[in-house]
Amino acid sequence: MNTIEPLSYLYTYSCNEDERDLRNLEMRSFFGSDTIKAVLISKEKIDPSRSPFMKGRIDIIFKARTVEELAKQLDGLEIDKPFKVVFVKNPDHSNEEAVRFKMRREIERSIGLKIKGEVDLIYPSMLFGIMKVEGEWLFGRYYKSKAVWLHHQNKPHQYSTALSTRVARAVVNIAVPNSTGIKMIDPCCGIGTVLVEALSMGIQIIGRDINPLVLPGTRENIAHFGFHTEVTLGDINDVTGSYDVAIIDMPYNLCSVITSKEKLEMIQSARRFSKKVVIVTIEPMDSVIEAAGFEIVDRCVAKKGTFLREVLVCQ
Structure with missing residues (x-):
């Protein structure tokens, strides 16, 4: 041509x-x-x-x-x-x-x-x-367009409160519109929905979660689609190193009830290791985010019927 x-x-x-x-x-x-x-x-x-x-x-x-x-x-x-x-x-x-x-x-x-x-x-x-x-x-x-995210719905392990693959893919794009040279972390990765979407786009990302019961399934989900990355057990407050961006899907189910103080500590920790954070939450987080030293530069509401999640872009 x-x-x-x-x-x-x-x-x-x-x-x-x-x-x-x-x-x-x-x-x-x-x-x-x-x-x-x-x-x-x-x-x-x-x-x-x-x-x-x-x-x-x-x-x-x-x-x-x-x-x-x-x-x-x-x-x-x-x-x-x-x-x-x-x-x-x-x-x-x-x-x-x-x-x-x-x-x-x-x-x-x-x-x-x-x-x-x-x-x-x-x-x-x-x-x-x-x-x-x-x-x-x-x-x-x-x-x-190829609906790659649709294929990722068929994971070996599911988690009832995980983001849908469609929402997770959009959140990754919001966090990393240009992936060149970007280091990314999902410090509360759960079953790995965000990790799979990011890895499928060639983004350099690692995962971490405090729940030892979920991580074997996370690793299997990633391997199921032919991807590989580091997924470690640990608290977000113990993350070391430096990252360009982090995605935090805040815990909210009955097994993951956290106090306002714990939320602040999580976001303060993210402030320490990441320049930019995209937070997904079902509860208002503005005051906590500002107290941690971040500024909310953009936001939206992701709806599914009457269930609402806020997506907050923080720098």
Whole structure:
């Protein structure tokens, strides 16, 4: 393929209403801003499979006001691998704005014919996407998201109060939008849901938990998906070393009742060993976090019916 640098990147999103606040915090972590829409265009390049809410990414290389103008720009583009052009529906379009099926197939055909190369509609090596956004037609390499987190639901060991894999993946992205050179710790790792999601994204992370009964299952869960990391037994207050970021899912079940003093000690300890902490809690934590010396720089509520968790980004 002729080397053409993308002008920008288009991301499509899907989530239910309960997830919107969490999705928006993840957006802000990746891109610095969010949107009420299901389409976001940015100069930032993110693997769409990282997010549980992203459906795909188009690396925009051409744009035009009409399909005919777009086709002229594509004339002579040469692809050296079997390819396919797909019309990507704009989730923000109403029924009146949506392009009908027959027209979508015709657009795919007319655009595909302008490209020099081998078309393979069944097993293409490259996908190209075309989408209409705010009256403009956009074209570029298309990457579909792979729902990796969905596969991780099938862990050998489960824990009733653990984060869902979908929420855990979003929380990891909020904590580490750019993983290059990052050292991360989950000092209350439980059954390892956060660890698995982080490791699947290539993030350097270790785990720790005070409960000796849970850790064999944690290690087995990690190994089940072909990952490996250090998981140790110990109190958060005894963590040594220095980390760029920590994720703390605060204990809250009947077996993990902790006092306000113990909460403060936990966050003070995190302040000692980590520059940034993302805290997941079902109880108000603002005063404890501030007393520990952190500032809450962003936040959201992750809902599941009537069950609410706060996700707090602290620095």
